[in-house]
Amino acid sequence: MAIAKIIVSGPFGSGKTTLIKHVSDEQFSGKDVPTTGALAHLKSMTTVGLDFGILNVDDDLDVHLFGTPGQSRFNFMWNILSKGALGGVLLVDTASDRALAEAQEMIKTWGSLENFPLVIGATKQDVPEAVTLDALTEILDSKNTPMFSVDARKREDNRMLVMALLQEILLAEQGENEMDVLDL
Amino acid sequence: MPSQEQISTELKHISLLRKTLIEKQALALDFKGMDWSGKLSLADGMIETNDEALACLKYIFSQPIFSFSWQPLASPLASPLEPKFAFYRSLWGMEIDDHRQTIYQEAFSKLPPVHVKAGTLFRLNIEDMNQYKKLYHLGLDEKGVRISEYLDVADSSRALYLRRLRIVLTCYCLGQLIPVNNQNRKMSMAAKILARLRRSS
Numbered sequence: 001m002a003i004a005k006i007i008v009s010g011p012f013g014s015g016k017t018t019l020i021k022h023v024s025d026e027q028f029s030g031k032d033v034p035t036t037g038a039l040a041h042l043k044s045m046t047t048v049g050l051d052f053g054i055l056n057v058d059d060d061l062d063v064h065l066f067g068t069p070g071q072s073r074f075n076f077m078w079n080i081l082s083k084g085a086l087g088g089v090l091l092v093d094t095a096s097d098r099a100l101a102e103a104q105e106m107i108k109t110w111g112s113l114e115n116f117p118l119v120i121g122a123t124k125q126d127v128p129e130a131v132t133l134d135a136l137t138e139i140l141d142s143k144n145t146p147m148f149s150v151d152a153r154k155r156e157d158n159r160m161l162v163m164a165l166l167q168e169i170l171l172a173e174q175g176e177n178e179m180d181v182l183d184l
Numbered sequence: 185m186p187s188q189e190q191i192s193t194e195l196k197h198i199s200l201l202r203k204t205l206i207e208k209q210a211l212a213l214d215f216k217g218m219d220w221s222g223k224l225s226l227a228d229g230m231i232e233t234n235d236e237a238l239a240c241l242k243y244i245f246s247q248p249i250f251s252f253s254w255q256p257l258a259s260p261l262a263s264p265l266e267p268k269f270a271f272y273r274s275l276w277g278m279e280i281d282d283h284r285q286t287i288y289q290e291a292f293s294k295l296p297p298v299h300v301k302a303g304t305l306f307r308l309n310i311e312d313m314n315q316y317k318k319l320y321h322l323g324l325d326e327k328g329v330r331i332s333e334y335l336d337v338a339d340s341s342r343a344l345y346l347r348r349l350r351i352v353l354t355c356y357c358l359g360q361l362i363p364v365n366n367q368n369r370k371m372s373m374a375a376k377i378l379a380r381l382r383r384s385s
Contacts, residue, residue: 057380163324182361
């Protein structure tokens with residue numbers, strides 16, 4: 001049985017737990033505990049430990065989805081979790097200055113990893129204070145990283161992000177030199 | 185109904201534009217229409233941006249071009265702009281007449297099914313982003329999506345048709361439409377996972 005890994009990360013409150021829940025066949029949530037300290041007014045409960053889900057592909061392959069804890073004091077776990085992973089999904093709450101600043105640090109860490117494809121899901125785009133996707137691209141310095149606005153509550157949006165990551169990996173494998181096929 | 189030859193003639197310059205952008209060639213492209221001519225300078229996958237270039241882009245997508253030529257670019261671009269931004273500024277608000285619409289319909293209906301390569305597109309408003317996501321989502325299907333199906337909206341929805349056409353033209357010229365590879369090959373791990381997610385969608 002082969003095991004593939006996908007990492008789901010993002011600042012505190014960005015929707016990682018929900019995404020894993022929507023993509024997995026089996027979910028083992030990290031322990032949710034009352035949020036303490038400066039973040040307590042933002043979200044009553046938060047995940048400590050890992051969010052973890054398993055997608056059973058076939059008899060030979062399982063996918064393990066690892067959600068990193070959103071609070072920055074757990075950043076040390078990214079390098080450990082990313083070993084052997086196919087790639088990662090970064091969720092960013094675009095209406096939160098705090099989340100944007102944390103995402104900037106996260107993407108720097110991931111950008112330093114070799115052969116680690118990434119897609120970005122921009123959440124809360126319907127909130128008036130949200131930055132545009134263009135602004136988010138600038139903030140994260142990520143003009144070559146696929147980015148989608150997503151509603152973290154929608155199952156279809158969550159699945160599409162993971163599928164987008166996989167399709168990017170496949171298209172990169174295929175190569176793109178089929179210019180003549182698409183001449184008008 | 186336009187002939188295949190007419191379609192090919194009227195849209196050949198768009199294939200050239202696409203090729204120049206994707207292969208990052210340094211060329212100056214000259215276009216001539218009925219009562220208009222314009223020039224685009226491109227290098228390293230970027231477009232020289234100024235008002236004339238943006239007007240030129242709008243023209244070459246919306247009007248027949250009777251002749252075009254190209255030559256190596258002698259000097260580097262003074263103010264290079266990523267084409268997705270140039271396309272946004274020129275194509276949004278572009279008008280398309282019935283003849284042009286027919287030409288595009290016919291040409292895109294001949295293309296094979298495609299997957300859509302994700303990218304940060306352009307400064308889309310939410311309606312356009314939703315239409316882009318629609319195309320991307322359809323392209324996630326194992327068999328890809330036919331552009332003609334994506335453009336096939338009700339006659340009364342001209343605004344929707346134009347919105348989708350602009351997205352298609354931009355994705356086409358930026359090389360984000362990738363023909364579906366039908367070859368049988370051993371499925372990679374990513375392909376297996378994607379197939380599983382598709383089945384359960």
